[in-house]
Amino acid sequence: MMLSGAQILVEELVRHDVKTVFGYPGGAVLDIYDELYKNSHRIEHIITAHEQGAAHAADGYARATGCTGVVIATSGPGATNLVTGIANAYLDSVPLVAITGNVAVPLLGRDSFQEVDIVGITQPIVKHSYIVRDVRDLEFIINEAFALASEGRKGPVLIDISKTVQREKCEYVGNLKVSASAPPALPELSEALEAIARCGKPYIYCGGGVLASHAEEEVLRLSKLLSAPIGLSMMGLSAIPSSYELNLGMTGMHGKYAASVAQSEADLLIAVGVRFSDRATGNIAEYTKNCTVVHIDIDDAELGKNVPSVIDVCGDAKAILTEMLARLKPFRNEEWIARVEELKKGGEPADDDASAFTPRNIIRCVASRVGKDTVVATDVGQHQMWVMQHYPFEKPGVLLTSGGLGTMGYGMGAAIGGCAGCGWKRTVLFTGDGSFGMNLNELATAVSQKAPLLIVLFNNGVLGMVRQWQSLFYERRYSSTTLGRKTDFVKLAEAFGAAGKTVSTIAELCDVLDGPLPDDGPFIVNCLIDKDEMVFPMIPSGGSVRDMVLK
Amino acid sequence: MGERFTVGLIVSNHFGVLNRISGLYGKRGFNIDSLAVGVTEDPRFSRMTIVSTGDEYIRSQVVKQLNKLHDVKKAVLLEDGQSISLEHLMIKLKTNGSGNAEIVAHLNSYGGKVLDIGDGYVTADLTASTDRINEFIEKCIPFGILELCRSGSLSLSKGTDNILSIQDFQ
Numbered sequence: 001m002m003l004s005g006a007q008i009l010v011e012e013l014v015r016h017d018v019k020t021v022f023g024y025p026g027g028a029v030l031d032i033y034d035e036l037y038k039n040s041h042r043i044e045h046i047i048t049a050h051e052q053g054a055a056h057a058a059d060g061y062a063r064a065t066g067c068t069g070v071v072i073a074t075s076g077p078g079a080t081n082l083v084t085g086i087a088n089a090y091l092d093s094v095p096l097v098a099i100t101g102n103v104a105v106p107l108l109g110r111d112s113f114q115e116v117d118i119v120g121i122t123q124p125i126v127k128h129s130y131i132v133r134d135v136r137d138l139e140f141i142i143n144e145a146f147a148l149a150s151e152g153r154k155g156p157v158l159i160d161i162s163k164t165v166q167r168e169k170c171e172y173v174g175n176l177k178v179s180a181s182a183p184p185a186l187p188e189l190s191e192a193l194e195a196i197a198r199c200g201k202p203y204i205y206c207g208g209g210v211l212a213s214h215a216e217e218e219v220l221r222l223s224k225l226l227s228a229p230i231g232l233s234m235m236g237l238s239a240i241p242s243s244y245e246l247n248l249g250m251t252g253m254h255g256k257y258a259a260s261v262a263q264s265e266a267d268l269l270i271a272v273g274v275r276f277s278d279r280a281t282g283n284i285a286e287y288t289k290n291c292t293v294v295h296i297d298i299d300d301a302e303l304g305k306n307v308p309s310v311i312d313v314c315g316d317a318k319a320i321l322t323e324m325l326a327r328l329k330p331f332r333n334e335e336w337i338a339r340v341e342e343l344k345k346g347g348e349p350a351d352d353d354a355s356a357f358t359p360r361n362i363i364r365c366v367a368s369r370v371g372k373d374t375v376v377a378t379d380v381g382q383h384q385m386w387v388m389q390h391y392p393f394e395k396p397g398v399l400l401t402s403g404g405l406g407t408m409g410y411g412m413g414a415a416i417g418g419c420a421g422c423g424w425k426r427t428v429l430f431t432g433d434g435s436f437g438m439n440l441n442e443l444a445t446a447v448s449q450k451a452p453l454l455i456v457l458f459n460n461g462v463l464g465m466v467r468q469w470q471s472l473f474y475e476r477r478y479s480s481t482t483l484g485r486k487t488d489f490v491k492l493a494e495a496f497g498a499a500g501k502t503v504s505t506i507a508e509l510c511d512v513l514d515g516p517l518p519d520d521g522p523f524i525v526n527c528l529i530d531k532d533e534m535v536f537p538m539i540p541s542g543g544s545v546r547d548m549v550l551k
Numbered sequence: 552m553g554e555r556f557t558v559g560l561i562v563s564n565h566f567g568v569l570n571r572i573s574g575l576y577g578k579r580g581f582n583i584d585s586l587a588v589g590v591t592e593d594p595r596f597s598r599m600t601i602v603s604t605g606d607e608y609i610r611s612q613v614v615k616q617l618n619k620l621h622d623v624k625k626a627v628l629l630e631d632g633q634s635i636s637l638e639h640l641m642i643k644l645k646t647n648g649s650g651n652a653e654i655v656a657h658l659n660s661y662g663g664k665v666l667d668i669g670d671g672y673v674t675a676d677l678t679a680s681t682d683r684i685n686e687f688i689e690k691c692i693p694f695g696i697l698e699l700c701r702s703g704s705l706s707l708s709k710g711t712d713n714i715l716s717i718q719d720f721q
Contacts, residue, residue: 123571124578128621131567148621180621301615308608 003172005135005165006031012142022054026074028101031166049441055085056413064421068095076114087125089156091404095149096156105164127155135168143178153299184315202228203266208235209273218321227332231259238399242392252280254385257347264545276306286544359386375418379411379435382464385535409438419451433459443496446522453522460531489526500524553606561624564597585703624720639702645695
């Protein structure tokens with residue numbers, strides 16, 4: 001069958017079970033958009049306000065569904081606008097296929113109108129990338145790209161397709177099966193198993209790799225078998241129900257007191273699907289001082305990258321944990337359990353007065369009014385850390401948050417993508433006035449898509465996280481963090497065709513949440529909070545648990 | 552800083568591959584001392600030899616990160632004792648008038664040969680280890696070096712156990 005490049009692309013998207021794509025049309029993708037128009041019954045295309053929003057939406061969609069997200073943009077500025085979104089997906093290992101158009105083959109390399117070398121620009125932030133100049137290569141490349149994005153350690157792959165390729169025709173096969181790599185063999189486990197058998201105070205450190213491998217159940221079983229408490233990286237936060245008694249919550253710079261202290265006292269750290277980021281460990285030497293580390297990860301290059309002298313186990317977390325569970329004997333150290341229980345009770349900053357309009361109370365109030373399956377997106381900053389600390393996640397994969405790149409402005413796009421991924425059910429976005437300001441244009445998208453987003457805006461008029469550092473480490477010199485804006489977020493919502501309400505007490509917030517919320521569009525709850533609220537606990541950058549500041 | 556080490560790689564032979572590889576070194580802050588590349592017996596693949604400097608951590612990270620690149624079919628560390636490394640030098644030296652016995656003697660003692668000779672210059676080449684070439688160049692300085700170029704080190708493993716055969720990737 002002879003098909004054009006644009007037709008081949010659409011056929012392959014359908015064949016890879018892509019139901020929704022995000023993007024923005026333009027000159028160099030006109031042919032692709034023409035085919036999307038003809039195939040709108042097979043693939044839903046969601047146009048955003050800006051390509052960055054589309055990239056974050058595809059990322060949020062991928063996290064919420066576990067499928068590979070797809071984003072399409074035109075050449076030049078369309079392509080460069082994807083860069084932050086691609087980098088975000090790269091640092092959080094999110095499977096993403098980014099498709100860009102490029103100028104016709106004879107115009108490539110001549111600084112033609114809207115031509116950029118997007119393959120060159122994105123090279124350090126993709127798993128792999130292609131520029132397609134010959135339509136006969138396209139079918140294989142699309143197949144390989146989808147395989148690469150979702151195999152091994154997941155991540156973004158970029159396909160830059162010249163306009164010539166989109167228009168030219170070639171024979172289409174339609175049943176290629178491409179695998180980028182052989183599935184990893186089960187590694188040698190005896191050293192790890194011996195270390196576990198020898199330990200007295202085991203601790204499981206669970207990260208995003210557990211979600212990617214769908215090994216949540218296995219981690220939970222391991223924790224029960226060894227009576228080992230679990231600490232979570234931010235990327236792994238939703239993997240284990242927060243109600244599980246040995247789940248101590250997030251570790252790291254703004255981690256929970258019990259999670260960080262128990263980690264420092266453990267004699268064995270079973271790290272699953274984590275990369276020991278500097279934000280998660282602080283001072284590496286202090287971090288691993290008391291414990292043997294068993295590091296399980298699918299990416300061989302992560303083993304030994306940040307934490308030296310560990311027992312490396314390279315492979316798929318689910319397969320490895322399943323085998324370990326079959327070969328391990330139950331273990332229980334009552335003293336260790338008692339110590340963990342004690343840590344859980346003490347240490348944390350005292351509960352806020354129940355009626356105080358504090359971030360913690362706001363988050364609890366929202367959480368108590370939405371279901372466990374509700375997709376929750378965040379932006380980046382203080383509000384994000386408060387959500388990590390206080391939102392009771394119970395279901396894997398419902399949290400969409402920018403971890404490695406820390407992208408302010410991620411939230412709006414991600415929430416729209418997550419909402420699309422969960423069948424347009426109510427989706428919550430926690431954001432701050434700084435982050436929201438970066439990509440609030442996507443309100444237009446949420447309105448036109450009738451996306452029922454509940455946008456909880458922590459509005460303190462300042463860039464809170466930077467201000468916190470300035471308060472603690474820069475003698476309160478608030479350089480460029482006091483915004484002094486006069487944005488009326490309720491009127492803003494209305495201007496976009498949405499609605500909103502400003503609240504400054506818990507009672508008002510409850511009223512708004514209990515009242516009818518629109519099911520056919522976004523709603524902003526503009527929460528006016530104190531600008532000097534800080535995120536605690538905090539372990540200063542490069543510090544250890546001994547440096548933890550609790551209030 | 553650590554020691555010099557050599558990585559041998561089989562890579563896809565198409566444009567952009569060199570960029571990805573040098574980009575990886577740059578992004579991770581690893582320095583490249585020399586890089587040599589040429590097509591293999593199968594035009595779909597090239598073989599590279601990259602020499603850089605670093606400690607055990609950098610050595611292991613370089614090889615692991617290189618092996619993650621889709622265009623890198625295989626990257627291996629070529630340990631000094633288990634591999635042979637050679638580099639090719641071409642050098643143009645100043646001579647004073649007809650012939651220069653001293654230069655020729657220096658060349659002969661290193662096993663180099665004269666390629667071109669003319670009024671006021673002699674061009675020679677030498678194939679040897681990088682260290683030996685460094686030493687040779689050092690001793691050429693007093694003669695007056697007009698210009699030189701080096702191929703970068705090429706390396707193969709010793710024996711037949713650890714060969715980077717492209718048959719594994721065809």
